[in-house]
Amino acid sequence: MESRLFEAARCGDISAFHSLLEEDPFLLDRVALNSVYNPLHVSALAGQVEITKEIVSRKPAFTRELNENGFSPIHVASANGHIEIIRELMRVGYDICLLKGKDGKVPLHCAAIKGRVDVVKELVWACPESLKQVTACGETALHLTVKSNQIEAARVLIEEIRRLQMMEILNWKDTEGNTVLHHSTFNRQHEIIGLLIGGEALACGVNVNTVNTSGFTPKDVLDLLLQNGSDFYHHDIHIYQMFQQAGAVKGREITTDPAYVRTQTENPNRQIAQSACSWNLWKELMREVAESSTDTQNALMVVAVLIATVTYQAVLSPPSGFWEADKRKSQTVTTVQKRTMNPGEAVMASDPEIFAVFIVFNAIGFFASLAMISLLTSGFPLRAGLRLAILSMTATYVIAVIYMGPTKMREVYIVVILMGLLFLAESIRFTVWLLKKWGIVGDTRSRLR
Structure with missing residues (x-):
């Protein structure tokens, strides 16, 4: 009977679902005890909205259960872009947007990896706090979009981070000390680099000289790519120019080159502008509220x-x-x-x-x-x-x-x-x-x- 229940969930057959419950009113309870999967995982994967409503109304606890792969129904729906399913699942509470699955991923992470732009917007609007959630490797949703080369999803996340005044997220590091700028440089994603530090950047207060655990700044990463004999693209010139305009330097220059220190002291106006950009009273107040x-x-x-x-x-x-x-x-x-x-x-x-x-x-x-x-x-x-x-x-x-x-x-x-x-x-x-x-x-x- 359980196999027939999962088949009804996959096909969205509400009549069959009702018939099965008439035969065994405790069917959903027995599934919860005997199976790692529940029918909500199946309907979320198949994108069956109506039967998802039925299951959620009868067994809301299913929305928080993880399958054998470590994902809840909203993780599955987010990865597959089923936005109507996500809206139905969130009726039990927006806190499921913060539900951790395999490797510490929340639903926003799954949507970000797959580049589901509409889902990313929906999840951020429902639960802005999900932008601050990190995986077991210390990666934010923005890290994951950049690593997965999801340019449009990355743009949307940067826009939402700016709207919510959470600019500090742009400088967050993963467990290897890499920021979003490190990853976008390694992948030569000139569009994302432009959004972060370019002339028409959406972001503000991005630290172009953050050092990772290997002692590399983003400029070190770019230089290594060019020196290792990899193909040279015309976009690399644009990236190099953006780094120069943003004042990017190599890791060793930050602590050893006196010219770097002198440059910083001889340009107080630039430092004041960057400080004014990164320090924002409204942002500090919002952070206090969020905490x-x-x-x-x-x-x-x-x-x-x-x-x-x-x-x-x-x-x-x-x-x-x-x-x-x-x-x-x-x-x-x-x-x-x-x-x-x-x-x-x-x-x-x-x-x-x-x-x-x-x-x-x-x-x-x-x-x-x-x-x-x-x-x-x-x-x-x-x-x-x-x-x-x-x-x-x-x-x-x-x-x-x-x-x-x-x-x-x-x-x-x-x-x-x-x-x-x-x-x-x-x-x-x-x-x-x-x-x-x-x-x-x-x-x-x-x-x-």
Whole structure:
């Protein structure tokens, strides 16, 4: 009967699957005890979506089981590019994206090796933390794409690493001390080297002079390839030029050549630029968030939303209230010049100094809470829509402050126009994002130049 179950999973025969369960309601439980494989491995391999749904709904524990080769169903589906299967499997929890299989590989590693670009995007969006997972040999997903010569998948990973502000991954070493730049140089992958250190690089802060356990920098690797009598390609000239422009040197020059040390001290502007590029406050904050537990992140989100709500409400209902229409003729305020208070303006605005202090501290709390929300939701799906919502709420906050405060109409118009331009720009970004999701507009960044 177990063989018939596996055959039904392979063919996607739901009727046969139901018949087998009617004959033996404990069939799936017995398979879990008696076989290394489970039917979910088979349906994931065959790309049978409907029967995968049935099996997951009845036996979700199957999604976390490894077969005799050390792979779970999501590993199998990722390697074979079955993105719908992956989405069904992730319904049991995004944590299965971090499930370690043979050689310490997570599903993203399997997709990266095979160059499954759509799967790579899906897994990174579902679980950005998978970008930081390494194999038993210390290899990230980017290492594996480069070693497997999957150029397009490598481009996508670099774009996602940049989007998520995880640039430090680009300098991570495997157990032999090799970075992505070492491997791409050894494979003479000028496209990837260009993405890392070229004139139109997507990456930032890549260390071109990292030394591996053999004492070789990427430039040493290139020189060895050229000196060992291997064929010379015109791309090698381009790679050599990129290394020169990036300041690449040989391993022995880093510690023994005084000219190298002198060059570093005589070019402070370049060092400052590289430092500014690699050191990023937003990245450091995101790293702090990533290192915290899920419970801590949830608590921070609750606090941030509460602060945003309270500070926003304080603007809508200031402590002193608002001037009413029937008092309009009798109230005047002396600031720089004497003027009449208008209905809708805050009573507190009659004392500009107190009003300014109140608005400043309120705005600090409001914008700081929005920044916390942005940090905590980084990498979430529908990120473009969330940005648009936050910007819209910010615009209404600013307009409310201007309307209730002692501000001249000309200043109101200037601020409203500026907020309108920001809102329009974010609306365009959101529309483009939607069009890309719907497949109406292609992602030009993903094309090789």
